[in-house]
Amino acid sequence: MLTQNLGYPRVGSRRELKKAEEKFWSGAVSAQELDQTARHIRQQNWETQRKAGIDLIPSNDFSLYDQILDTCLLTGAVPERYQPLVKKDPLTLYFAMARGLQQEGIDIGAMEMTKWFDTNYHYIVPEFTKDQEFKRISDKPVKEFEEAKALGIVTKPVLTGPVTFLAVGKEKEPGFDRIDLLPKLLPIYTDLLQELADKGAEWVQLDEPVLATDLSERQRHAFSLVYSALRAAAPNLRILLATYFGDLQENLETALSLPVDAIHLDLVRSPEQLETLLLNTGFVRSTRQLSLGVVDGRNIWKNDFQKSLHLIRKAEEVLGKDRLIIAPSCSLLHVPYDLDTETALPGDIRNWLAFAKQKLSETKILAQIFLDKRPWSECPVYLENQNAVQQRQQSNKIHKAAVKSRVAGIRPKDSERGTTFSERQSFQHKQLGLPLFPTTTIGSFPQTEEMRRLRAAYKKGAVTLEAYEAAIRDEIVASIRWQEEVGMDVLVHGEFERNDMVEYFGEQLSGFAFTQNGWVQSYGSRCVKPPVIYGDVDRPTAMTVRWSSFAQEQTALPVKGMLTGPVTILQWSFVRDDQPRRDTAFQIALAIRDEVIDLEKAGIKVIQIDEPAIREGLPLRKSGHKAYLDWAVEAFRLSASGVKNATQIHTHMCYSEFNDIIGSIAAMDADVITIETSRSQMELLDAFADFEYPNEIGPGVYDIHSPRIPAAGEMVGLLKKALKSIPPKNLWVNPDCGLKTRKWPETKAALVTMIDAARTLREEISR
């Protein structure tokens, strides 16, 4: 019985990579220094896994930005517009594709980015053309394999499987299906596998999470083509086919028919599929190995050893122990590094948790207990584990009767505004008196280094609350003055007081715990520290009213109240696994509802409830969509429906494809929705147009995830494109998302240009 790991976090246990990268981008450190940091992280990760006793340790799970972008370079899937950079140094090309490049007369936008399945991790979307050619232009998997080998560790290189790679990309021109590119793509993989085998690799892991989604017949068929070719190319290399994030269902048959040496199943998301697999006589009679993903790679709860050991035993009874591999359910990329560094968590809660490093030990311990001759109940580690599991179940920190009864008492009318949108629209237009194409921003302004440092100092006790809050007030006043000066129509307070749009609310709600160093990569160098929802949620006191009122007092123009919605708070936290997500969402929704009502009472006329994660929470299978969307939409409506007709409710969404959920977005019935659209050239709006989306829309006119400042003409062009599908009286002008990751100079320049674009359009329309 072996143990393995599918992938390890890579930002560094102290976010060393993030820091080195951001310095590299600003010119403060050299490429060599960045490379040293990256090497050091890889080495530490490998050592940690070796020390934990993991048998199959991954390599090439590291990335400077994103593993799909790495795969684009591996296969030469470099879009035309970056071709002039291919001859430059590889890092320039790499980061230009990730972040855009504006330098020495060159001005190229970044590639599109979107969510990795149902996670809060964002990948770069590969672009394919009809006559796409592939050519290996990077040696990363080989180099990293050799790097580990030099340290005495023979790793298992991890590659994005060819079918998944094509599936997560998109066609940049009509007239072909990207799956038809496989015959051209395959040689890259066969060559690479041969080379890895020659260099001494014994195992290779091919990640094919698309097997947990609804596949087309052609995609399913593609699997046999691909894996027969890979098998033939490297007969002595053991191929592990890794699936995760869900049940293979009708794809299980396909997966089991492939000539691979081992298959990995996510038994946390779907323990049931083990039984189905064990009924497959073809698999059972073969010598293939089965990797049991029993340790949750998506959440931070301590493993329940009893549950896992039962699954392992079930598999062992049919396959024997030698064919089993024990593993986390998916890559540990989605959990923080190490619980040992968390010193501020309440002791009991801490004892319920496991981060990446602890999950490695759990994986190893499960194998050890299973192989131990003693009954489980005589193993001290087992007893200790069961003790923690029971303590959590019985803790009085978890259950609040008042919260449960309020959720039980929710009535249908609580989720209704009571009027149609068009009635509300006239009340709102009268109350707000905005021009055509009103300009606004999504909420956050740059989080300057000084502000972050001050907050860190305040949290450490080195700066007083008074000094910290005075600095926030100064920032708010300055930003309100500036917005007035440049002619913004609906202002924001800037979110300077927030570390993160979810963590900030988590800190003020009960039932949440937070970590000091629980960072998880969100995209590129950007990380989040998801709060832990461990118990019933309520709102002890108003959370944002004070800052919003202060901002509103500074100006006669409307300032938007700014809240994070219930589904997003749920989605971007580590959630309870002891009750349905829906129940937690409703508890949060009621807390947000109270906050919305309090903001209205305080004189705030426009209130934004952000739901950027609503699409991300969508189940991977169509069969699960309706049930999810029903409660997700209801949770949003519950939070938004306690206000008067004249109060304008905004929502904001980003980084998602909305085509398949447009009906539900309309059902949210927000008066205004601002959405991310610019990297995809307003493609998204087609969905809104086809649906004849009735409410007001602000399609983002520029990409805020890149430092690039677009020209006014570009924005006017996008707006005109938008006007083809949105009536003028419903169109807003705003960036794609909040500006917290940007610096002030580029923010100011871009927003002034944006306001210019709105003015140009107003003039053209009135002529």
Ligand SMILES: Nc1nc2c(c(=O)[nH]1)N[C@@H](CNc1ccc(C(=O)N[C@@H](CCC(=O)N[C@@H](CCC(=O)N[C@@H](CCC(=O)O)C(=O)O)C(=O)O)C(=O)O)cc1)CN2
């Ligand atoms: N949760 C979440 N998910 C999201 C988003 C989001 O905003 N939040 N946005 C979308 C895109 N993803 C994003 C994710 C992260 C960031 C982001 O800006 N993250 C920051 C960290 C934000 C934060 O929590 N900051 C804290 C801690 C700051 C910090 O690092 N402090 C220093 C000390 C200060 C210093 O000396 O500089 C430290 O602890 O080392 C704060 O402001 O208080 C970063 O990586 O840089 C942006 C977008 C989708 N998913």
Ligand SMILES: [Zn+2]
């Ligand atoms: Zn956003």
